[in-house]
Amino acid sequence: MVREQRLDPEVEVLWDDFHAQVNVPSEQLRQWLLTRGSGEEAFGPDPDLNLPEPGRHILRVLTKRKVDLTPEDIEVMRDAVDRIQSLVDARPPRGNADDEWRHSLLDLGHDILVER
Numbered sequence: 001m002v003r004e005q006r007l008d009p010e011v012e013v014l015w016d017d018f019h020a021q022v023n024v025p026s027e028q029l030r031q032w033l034l035t036r037g038s039g040e041e042a043f044g045p046d047p048d049l050n051l052p053e054p055g056r057h058i059l060r061v062l063t064k065r066k067v068d069l070t071p072e073d074i075e076v077m078r079d080a081v082d083r084i085q086s087l088v089d090a091r092p093p094r095g096n097a098d099d100e101w102r103h104s105l106l107d108l109g110h111d112i113l114v115e116r
Contacts, residue, residue, distance in 0.1 A: 007066055011074060015066050018077040021084045022109035026062040029055065029109045036107065054079065058109050084110045 007015075024032070033055040057076040064073060087105050092098040096112055105112055 007069075011066070011069065014074065014077050014081070015069075017081050018061070021081050022058060022062065023114045024106065024109045024111050026059055029059050029062070032106050033059065036103075054083075055107050055109065062109070080108055084108050088112070 022029075036055075054076065057072075058080050061069070061073045061076050061080075069077075084105065087101065087108075088110075092101050094101075096102060102112055
């Protein structure tokens with residue numbers, strides 16, 4: 001007999017919000033983070049070629065099923081949704097032409113140019 005695992009309704013809503021806000025496919029996010037992680041600062045005296053945070057955690061959550069979420073994953077999802085929404089709400093005067101702003105969103109897996 002297989003028991004269906006039930007999730008907290010709040011986690012269900014968060015899951016949907018997270019996947020609506022993180023609108024970049026996982027492979028595209030991984031490529032973006034690898035590009036960001038290979039900048040000049042990555043080649044200092046102690047190079048860290050790992051993917052930058054928090055994108056690495058977001059990418060890890062994107063590869064999971066809902067039933068496999070850990071409390072840390074849920075926190076990563078909450079933080080990502082909050083950070084993306086804060087950045088979107090703080091849209092700069094130049095909007096999409098502001099590369100720093102767009103890149104900050106892309107670091108979190110959100111491409112402002114993707115239509116919802």
